[in-house]
Amino acid sequence: MFVYGIHHYIGFVQVEMYNLGLEYRRMIVWNYENGWSRSTKTLATHYEPILWFSKPPGFNYVPIREPYKSTERLKHPITKNGKVWTPHPDGRLAGDVWHFPVLAGRRFAAERVDHPTQKPLALTDRIVRHFSNEGDLVVVPFAGSGTECVSAARNGRQYWGCEIKPEYVELAARRLASTEAAPPLPDRVG
Numbered sequence: 001m002f003v004y005g006i007h008h009y010i011g012f013v014q015v016e017m018y019n020l021g022l023e024y025r026r027m028i029v030w031n032y033e034n035g036w037s038r039s040t041k042t043l044a045t046h047y048e049p050i051l052w053f054s055k056p057p058g059f060n061y062v063p064i065r066e067p068y069k070s071t072e073r074l075k076h077p078i079t080k081n082g083k084v085w086t087p088h089p090d091g092r093l094a095g096d097v098w099h100f101p102v103l104a105g106r107r108f109a110a111e112r113v114d115h116p117t118q119k120p121l122a123l124t125d126r127i128v129r130h131f132s133n134e135g136d137l138v139v140v141p142f143a144g145s146g147t148e149c150v151s152a153a154r155n156g157r158q159y160w161g162c163e164i165k166p167e168y169v170e171l172a173a174r175r176l177a178s179t180e181a182a183p184p185l186p187d188r189v190g
């Protein structure tokens with residue numbers, strides 16, 4: 001289970017998840033790669049916490065790999081503990097700080113729809129692809145513009161979405177009607 005969009009109430013939500021008997025896995029920090037601020041009177045917002053809980057004892061996880069920070073040092077053999085270390089062709093294992101831009105500016109005009117808190121597909125695709133299996137049912141209780149449902153659909157999962165505002169239900173339905181299979185992502189599976 002991934003819960004986000006809860007900066008102010010994260011403490012309450014986390015306690016409730018413990019009360020439900022769910023197991024804490026990690027708090028992932030989604031770093032807004034392109035920065036973001038709604039106010040000049042307080043700290044600029046550069047991240048969003050994502051709570052990851054699961055039912056004990058297990059969870060699905062397909063390793064996430066990201067490009068190595070320095071490609072220069074990979075050009076020469078690297079020795080670790082007397083052995084030559086070979087870099088993984090798909091990059092290093094990702095940590096719990098994820099860098100994805102928010103959908104601001106002209107760069108994301110094609111992805112943007114008319115919803116105030118639309119999540120980027122890059123983020124929701126990562127969650128769906130790496131923490132569920134093909135054919136699984138992805139449950140999205142607060143669907144908004146339907147981003148998580150789109151991620152499920154384009155990655156071979158089923159989805160069940162719930163949204164209280166009829167205009168957003170229509171918006172999500174329109175997005176889903178034009179959803180095609182996902183292109184290969186930069187976070188290739190190792």
Ligand SMILES: C[S@@+](CC[C@H](N)C(=O)[O-])C[C@H]1O[C@@H](n2cnc3c(N)ncnc32)[C@H](O)[C@@H]1O
Pocket residue numbers: 005115117118119120141142143144145146147148162163164165168
């Ligand atoms: C943060 S937005 C979700 C945005 C979504 N992740 C996306 O990328 O578009 C939360 C949505 O939950 C909806 N919502 C709020 N209360 C709800 C309720 N009780 N039942 C269903 N939907 C609700 C809101 O209308 C809003 O569209």
